[in-house]
Amino acid sequence: MNVGNNILKVRATIPQGVELVAVSKFHPNEALMEAYEVGQRVFGESRATELVAKAKSLPDDIQWHFIGHLQTNKVRMIMPYVSLIHSVDSERLLLLIDAEAKRINRTIDVLLQVHVAEEETKFGFSLEELLQLVESGVIDSLENVRVVGVMGMATNTDDEMRINADFEAIAQTYQQTRTLLKNNDAFTQISMGMSDDYLIAIEKGSTMVRIGSTIFGYRQY
Numbered sequence: 001m002n003v004g005n006n007i008l009k010v011r012a013t014i015p016q017g018v019e020l021v022a023v024s025k026f027h028p029n030e031a032l033m034e035a036y037e038v039g040q041r042v043f044g045e046s047r048a049t050e051l052v053a054k055a056k057s058l059p060d061d062i063q064w065h066f067i068g069h070l071q072t073n074k075v076r077m078i079m080p081y082v083s084l085i086h087s088v089d090s091e092r093l094l095l096l097i098d099a100e101a102k103r104i105n106r107t108i109d110v111l112l113q114v115h116v117a118e119e120e121t122k123f124g125f126s127l128e129e130l131l132q133l134v135e136s137g138v139i140d141s142l143e144n145v146r147v148v149g150v151m152g153m154a155t156n157t158d159d160e161m162r163i164n165a166d167f168e169a170i171a172q173t174y175q176q177t178r179t180l181l182k183n184n185d186a187f188t189q190i191s192m193g194m195s196d197d198y199l200i201a202i203e204k205g206s207t208m209v210r211i212g213s214t215i216f217g218y219r220q221y
Ligand SMILES: *Cc1c(COP(=O)(O)O)cnc(C)c1O
Pocket: 023, 025, 046, 067, 068, 193, 194, 195, 196, 210, 211, 212, 213, 214
């Protein structure tokens, strides 16, 4: 795997204004440093302990994004290190992140995860749940959390029609939420698209793609 080259190749396919999150979960520090050396500064991790260990041993100017399912008992641990949490999937988690951010006197950016895919196992708010959350006023009341957009995944399938429809649904959810928020200045991001489907996601309005295996190769769990 030539990680540096892979990053440059992927970047060449991503338009300006779309952020590349290099998903480095399960890959060693050396692989991340190869990406770092060609200028990559935004990395995505899906496990709290792994994110913290990497953040402690790698350069300070890396921005760590948390992209996996976040258990409430892991929030405190990642709070000092993480710059964006993509995967907020409940009101309880949102309020806990706000409280923990307040405790250490920082403001943290988060995305609300929306669920549109066919798989039942995936986390996230349905459109209805998300609109309910916005209408309850909770988002506008947060003091130490900025809700900056939504994150979603398409169904894991080869059916391009379905993938297109899923990304379109995520983008529509974003628009509807944006319209309902009282203060939506910071609400600008749609995180969608992975190695196999990011080009479609960009066509549908993604502002942030999360790419792992195309850059780092297959993960050994
Ligand atoms: C692992 C993961 C990715 C990256 O997947 P690839 O197919 O390796 O690009 C993106 N998003 C989330 C939420 C992930 O867990």
